[in-house]
Amino acid sequence: MIKPTVREKKNFGFADVPEDTSFEAGYLVSVNSGWRSIRPVVNTDKCIGCMQCYLYCPDGVISIQENKAVIDYDFCKGCGICSKICKPGAIGMERER
């Protein structure tokens, strides 16, 4: 699958900085999980795999695996669009602890 991925953490010192403003595409060094105050939780019994949450997620963190929504919590910002869009009510929002 093509997707930007998180790389090993390192400091970008003199030698790591390129000559030009050009660099490998999709190079990530940080996640977004710290942004959340609430998190979506999928009730797999209710999820019908309709993919609407996947289609409308601004961060692309929802994939459908074995017909159920699966959330990448490393990059979910907890906006709750998925929960609102879900017709069967399979995604609830829970407070982050």
Next chain:
Amino acid sequence: MSISAKTLDKNEYFYGHKACAGCGGSLAVRNVLKVLGKNAVAVLPAGCMSAVGFNFPQLCFANNAIISTFAGTASMLTGIEAGFRRRGIKDFTAVGFAGDGGTADIGIQALSGAIDRNDNIIYICYDNEAYMNTGIQKSGLTPFGAKTTTTPAGSNIHGNIRPKKNMFEIVAAHDIPYAATATVGYMNDFLNKVEKASKIQGTKYIHVIAPCPTGWGIPVSDTIDAAREIVDCGLWYLAEYENHEFKLSRDPKTFTSVEDYLRKQARFKHLTDEDIKIITDSRDKKWEFIRKNWN
């Protein structure tokens, strides 16, 4: 085959970005790239999407992507398209993503030039109706009555005093091969227009409403609701321009309440009943024109 959630490319090309939660613009960029696929070459001017997607070494595009100058989305697209052609590369799509200010204000000259040359590019205007990246200032696409940080709502002036610039028809007036309006609220309609555009030779322009919860003053979970309601209440229309003709993609028999749409958003909270009547009347006038003149 028409584009739907099921047929959409599973790859995620725009990922790990730092857009605000619930950002409509990032949703537009994400899904357009899924339609165009890995050989999309994206140009993004200074603005929200470049600010949240390209902070070295956090680079959030899996495909080729480059930031242009604020005014230079279309002109850089032209150069890239010509350059790739010169290299003998055929299977690619040069696509630009500029906001409302980057399109209707500072970038309109370069866009007009590209359409005039009929360069083979797709230009997506993601319209969140103000300069959101710099902190919600009025753009040429800010609607009448909206409060922004440069159109304050006081007792003398009720926010923005001018209506949205009509970018769709301005672009169509160039006799562009394809132009369309869309909203991130009706994703299938939007993405099928992108798919259609990708198969047409010449310049293509798609204007997509992409709500900004931060600037509009709505809950971050309500982006899609707002993006649907703006169409349902008739303040935005879904249409295409093709073969020298305008065509509505949907022609609602009835509209939902303009007032309900406006009252949900903090940027319109100050509007008087009279202001809302002005907005409703201008909606009706627009639709009268559309129904009379378009197919």
Next chain:
Amino acid sequence: MEKFLSGDEAFAEGIRLACPDVISAYPITPQTIVVEKLSEMVEDGSLDAEFIHVESEHSALSCAMGASAAGVRAFTATSSQGLLYMAECLYYASGGRFPIVMMNANRSTALPWNIYGDQRDSLSQLDSGWIQAYAENAQESLDLALMSYYIAEHKTVSTPFMVNLDGFILTHTYEQVDVPTPEQAEKFLPPYETENKLDLNNPKNMAFSAGPDTNYIFKYKEHTAVRRAVPVIQEAERKFAEIFGRQYSGLIDAYQAEDADYILITLGSIAGLCREMTDKLRADGIKAGVVRIRYMRPFPAEEITKAVSRAKAVAVLEKDISFGNEGTVFTNICSALHGAGLTVPAYNFIGGLGGRNISHQDIIEIFEKIQSGNAGRVNFIGIKEGENS
């Protein structure tokens, strides 16, 4: 082949020999002839390039940057207000390390409006990160069109290159020019190859933001790249001489400077007249010399200080003024003299603004003034000190 060409036409001939893939340009006097000629060459098939009719100078350079980011050779040309209109893109192109070549027809800047030549347009952009060369005649214009790509695209440099031609005096004046053959040009200029490009097989994110932690490193590298152009210019000129039989002299062109007591430093097309006057003064027993600056960036600090190290006085003649201070070329030279610990008296002469003629007599007077020490630090030719105070 010998041809009778204007500076603009000679430059266009040079560009045809360099075979850029993409030409994007917007017309402005006195640059127009270059783009007219290039469009004719594309039309008649003698130049295989995409000629893109952009709607502004900003788009001209933005489009060239797009082409360069796509990995191909790009060219544009402008002048004066057009250069200033695209100024944002100048910094963008150098920061992005896009080795674009641009011809600038040196022209006065409004207000008041004026289409004639001075160098205030390009000299205002010395800090933009571009290599800047100033041609003296039509032959050098053509030769710089070719050499500029060699230098700009060199792997250790990868920096955009601005070639300046004095408006009208050079752009529109006809001279005998030797136009090399395409075979010779091909032997000289290798095809453009770079990793600094969008690539479907190896996708890139380009022209990104860089925060305080890394930004200064990018800027340091940009600076050192312009400095690295110095040996590359020499390399290009050596190779050029081997193939074309014309040897250039690097960052400066010194004339009778070695034993000169009084040296006039200048740039551009006025240098020819200065040399003529030097000969005249020498015939009268005055040891005069001329240093013509060929490159303002990278700045020839060492070369200039070496050339004037034995002089008794130095004059800097330039078609520029940085209002409230002095001519920018003069500032640069004074900084170089100071850095070298030289205390030779230096005087600034501002002339030629808005195309005003600089006469034989003006140059003789400059030499007389620096010889007698009867000159202010900054002198406007034709205006007496205190006339307007």
